Amino acid sequence: MSDEPTWTRRNVLRTSGTIAGVSALAGCISGDGSDDEGDVDPYTVSMPPVGDVEFESVPETWAAGTADWADMGVALGQEPPVGLYIAGRLHRGYYDDIPDVSVGPDDIETLWDDEFGPEKFIDLAEDVGVLVMDPNFLTGRADWSGDAIERIESTGTPFFGNSITSRGYSWHEDYDYLTMYEAFEKLAEVFQEQERYDEFETLHDEFQSELENVVPSSDRPEAAVLYPQIADDSFLPYTIDESTSYKHLRDLGVEDALANSDVQNFHSTRGSIDYETLLEVDPEYILLRTEQYLSEEEFQQNYIEPIQSHDAGQKLTAVQNDNVYKTVPFYQGPIINLVATQRLAEQLYGVDEQLYDPQEVSDIVNGDF
Secondary structure, three states: OOOOOEEEOOOOOOOOOOOOOOOOOOOOOOOOOEOOOOOEOOEEEEEOOOEEEEEOOOOOOEEEOOHHHHHHHHHOOOOOOOEEOOHHHOOHHHHHHOOOOOOOOOOOEEOOOOOOOHHHHHHHHOOOOEEEOOHHHHHHOOOOOHHHHHHHHOOOOOEOOOOOOOOOOHHHOOOOOOOHHHHHHHHHHHOOOHHHHHHHHHHHHHHHHHHHOOOOOOOOOEEEEEEEEHHHOEEEEEOOOOOHHHHHHHHOOOEEOOOOOOOOOHHHHOOOEEHHHHHHHOOOEEEEOOOOOOOHHHHHHHHHHHHHHOOOHHHOHHHHOOOEEEOOOOOOOHHHHHHHHHHHHHHHHOOOOOOOOHHHHHHHHOOOO
C-alpha cells in the first residue's frame, strides 16, 4: 500500500441534500466548492497509507473499522457508520454527558464475526461510499491477502483510514501515525465538514488551556493501565504511548507505572500478568479498560469488588486507597476524549467544575454554530 495511488469512486456517490454547516449563496459557489444545491466538485483527500483518495461527491453512508473513527463521524454531524469491526467498542455511554447527542444500540452492525472475510466487505462496499479503515490492519491483524484488498477496492469504494490507536504494530512502521486531531481533520475533509472541525479544534484548544490549570507540574499520579481478566486472576498490561488510545492520560499528565518495570506491553507480547507481578509494581492508581461500557455500579460489581476480595488484590495500594478507576478502553474520538478526560480529572485531581461546555459540543454536532 506504499505506492500512494489515487482512488476514484466508480460512480457518483449518494449525497445529502445540503451540507450541514455550509451556507451557499443562491446561484453561487461557496468557499468549499459546493453550489446552492449542496453539490460539490470532485475533491481529493490524502491519507497514509492509501495515498490520495478522490471523491466525486460527499459520502452519505460509510463503514468504519474502529470506534475512534466512528466518534469522529458523530462529532462531524454524520449518521453513525453502518458497521464497525466490533460495534460494542464504541462506548455509547460517554454520550450521556452531551445533550441531544446519542447513538442507538442497534445503529451499528458488528463486522468482525464468524464470517469476517473479504466477501462480506465486497457486499458492504456496494452499499457505502467509503470504508474508513486501514487496509494494512486487515492484512496485518486479520491475515487477509493483498489480493483480498484489491478485490474490495475494485468495487470502486475506497479505503480511507489509518490505525491510530496503537503504536505497537510492526506493519505500521513504514508510514505515518496521525494524532487524533490530524485524523479528525482528514475525515472532516472527506465529509466536507471543515467548519465543524474548526469549531471542535477551537473547543479542544480551550479545553487544553483549562487542563493546564489542573495538572500539577510535579508529583503527578502514577498509574497502571490494565485490562482485567477476573476469572483468570490476571490482567493484560498496557504501557502509555503516543497513540490516540492514551491521549486523555497524556493530557492529564499521568505517569506510567509499568514503564520502568519488567512488565511488557500487551501489544508486543500478547501476554498477561498475575496479581503477584502487579503487587511488585504496586501502582498508586489502577486504570481498568473494559470491553463493554459499564455504569459505575456495574463497574464496582464486576471488577472492583472481585479485586477487593482477592487475597493479593486487597493488598494493592490503589485498592486500599480506592484509586481504581474506569478508563477509555481503546478507542476515543473528539467527543469521547472530552468526556473521558473530564471524568478522570474529577477522579485524579478532585476537579469540581466543568472544563468544557457540553452544550457547546452538542451545538457543534447539531450544526448550531
